[in-house]
Amino acid sequence: MAAMIYPHDSCGVSGATSVFLKVDSDGSAVLYSGLSDVGQGSKTALSQLAAEILGIPMDKITFIAGDTHTTPYDEGTGASRTTFFCGHCVKEACEKARTQLFEAAGRMLGVPSPEKFYIQDGVIYLKTFPECHVSVAEAAHASERIYGHPILASATFSSFSTPADPETGHALMFERHTFGTQIAEVDVDIDTGEIDVLKLAAVHSCGTVINPNLVEGQIYGGVHMGLGQALMEEMLEREDGSVVSNTFSEYHILTAADMPGVMLSGMVERPVEDGPFGAGGMSEGAPSPTAPAVGNAVADALGIRFTSLPLTPERILTALKAKQSSQRS
Amino acid sequence: MLIHFHVNGKACAVDAAPDEKLLDTLREKLQITSVKRGCENGDCGACTVLLDGRPVASCIFLTVKARNHSIQTIEAFGEPGHLHPLQEKFRAHGAFQCGFCAPGVTLSAISLLNQNPTPTEEEVRRAISGNLCRCSGYVQIVEAIMDYVEERRAAREEL
Amino acid sequence: MKNSDFSYIGKRLPRQDAELQLTGTCRYGDDYFPPNLLIAKARYSDYPHAKLLGVDVSEAEAMPGVAAVITCRDVPYNRFGGG
Numbered sequence: 001m002a003a004m005i006y007p008h009d010s011c012g013v014s015g016a017t018s019v020f021l022k023v024d025s026d027g028s029a030v031l032y033s034g035l036s037d038v039g040q041g042s043k044t045a046l047s048q049l050a051a052e053i054l055g056i057p058m059d060k061i062t063f064i065a066g067d068t069h070t071t072p073y074d075e076g077t078g079a080s081r082t083t084f085f086c087g088h089c090v091k092e093a094c095e096k097a098r099t100q101l102f103e104a105a106g107r108m109l110g111v112p113s114p115e116k117f118y119i120q121d122g123v124i125y126l127k128t129f130p131e132c133h134v135s136v137a138e139a140a141h142a143s144e145r146i147y148g149h150p151i152l153a154s155a156t157f158s159s160f161s162t163p164a165d166p167e168t169g170h171a172l173m174f175e176r177h178t179f180g181t182q183i184a185e186v187d188v189d190i191d192t193g194e195i196d197v198l199k200l201a202a203v204h205s206c207g208t209v210i211n212p213n214l215v216e217g218q219i220y221g222g223v224h225m226g227l228g229q230a231l232m233e234e235m236l237e238r239e240d241g242s243v244v245s246n247t248f249s250e251y252h253i254l255t256a257a258d259m260p261g262v263m264l265s266g267m268v269e270r271p272v273e274d275g276p277f278g279a280g281g282m283s284e285g286a287p288s289p290t291a292p293a294v295g296n297a298v299a300d301a302l303g304i305r306f307t308s309l310p311l312t313p314e315r316i317l318t319a320l321k322a323k324q325s326s327q328r329s
Numbered sequence: 330m331l332i333h334f335h336v337n338g339k340a341c342a343v344d345a346a347p348d349e350k351l352l353d354t355l356r357e358k359l360q361i362t363s364v365k366r367g368c369e370n371g372d373c374g375a376c377t378v379l380l381d382g383r384p385v386a387s388c389i390f391l392t393v394k395a396r397n398h399s400i401q402t403i404e405a406f407g408e409p410g411h412l413h414p415l416q417e418k419f420r421a422h423g424a425f426q427c428g429f430c431a432p433g434v435t436l437s438a439i440s441l442l443n444q445n446p447t448p449t450e451e452e453v454r455r456a457i458s459g460n461l462c463r464c465s466g467y468v469q470i471v472e473a474i475m476d477y478v479e480e481r482r483a484a485r486e487e488l
Numbered sequence: 489m490k491n492s493d494f495s496y497i498g499k500r501l502p503r504q505d506a507e508l509q510l511t512g513t514c515r516y517g518d519d520y521f522p523p524n525l526l527i528a529k530a531r532y533s534d535y536p537h538a539k540l541l542g543v544d545v546s547e548a549e550a551m552p553g554v555a556a557v558i559t560c561r562d563v564p565y566n567r568f569g570g571g
Binding site for chain 3: 210
């Protein structure tokens, strides 16, 4: 078993993130963000967040990301910061736009109090009398064409680290952290030195989960990397520094047939303070405890503590031989 | 030299050099960019196509060897708005993240399922072990394929 | 609030770009072929840990089809990282 704590956010820079939003008169919304969705699914998760607040169906939300010509500044997609930072901006921008929609609806219905409305499935309802309603499209249209107020919103969010105190050395490098624990069950063949990871369980904290498929994907992908680090991934160099392992024939990553027979994942949803609906982040932390968990399991199996990775059959057999020799002498 | 073969059911004739790779022919001469350039070493499977129904690594397959054969890329099985049922399962399970390995994995899986509609999980894993994925750990991919297998099995039983 | 109170949060919704990925329709960097496309290749040292005494690009520049040869001398401001 191994546990880890991992910061999310950047340190030493402002960590600024921003989002633009517009709601059009057909009842659709477009979000603009400088984030990069390289497969982690941020565009989808943040669209879910927007749909929740704006009450607009997902298929009417367009998320434009990572176009430096049209999207506002984002400090970068990494450090497990996107759901928290961009989400924070998406939530704030959507809440502003929602208030504008309620104001327009209020003018249309003669109820000039935005707090008296709620929004659901593209329709704005009066709380005390839901039969009184207008669609988001109608409210946006009226706001744009009649009241002279297109529905537009923007939001920014930053985070700063506190540098180290020269006297005490204490610093607040990151304001938020994610935690995770993984347990590995292994079988070691003492004749071949091969390690078979029979089961791996990974539980990570991430705050409120916006989309479980996406978070699980990050956990599994991270474990894949961690297992590679533990079992087979190694940059081999000659004495002169030239690299031997520069193709996948020499640099091995786990295939589908190499993954543990049983893979379990869990998500702890303790809400993150300041997170949008309590959401946080966790991805970069996912590979961290895997190799330590496997190393601890191997140490439990063989009574040998390894201090270098990967745990190749050669290293296992060499260590077993050394242990046998020292036991004999 | 002029090489005649079928791609996704259509007859093609391509002027190919003797050392030309099928990957380059498909991507650059036929504009089929769903076939990905990954390692160019036959290791990663991103360039997988089906040759007479069997998966091959097009990056190390000579175009001249495709003469009179049938090639299938992912376009043969689904298109936006009309996904293959296996692709629907991948979508529902959130199987792919960056998506780069998706066409290759799907073709390997389809090839297996055409030969063996009821594979075990181990057989599925072995069939896609030539397709490397760095994003997913293969978990949701395999779950989606097994879900598809089970659904087909149940549908056959009902008949 | 519990996840059951939400309409979208906590739900296993498919990725918005899933269909494009699955059908091979979405384009990655290598899949664009605009007109007048130039291809760049990196030339690294053949010798690791060697001392670089100089770089002579004249032969490369003279080769037919070569649009430009770029070295660090052509990058006036080279800053890595954020901030």
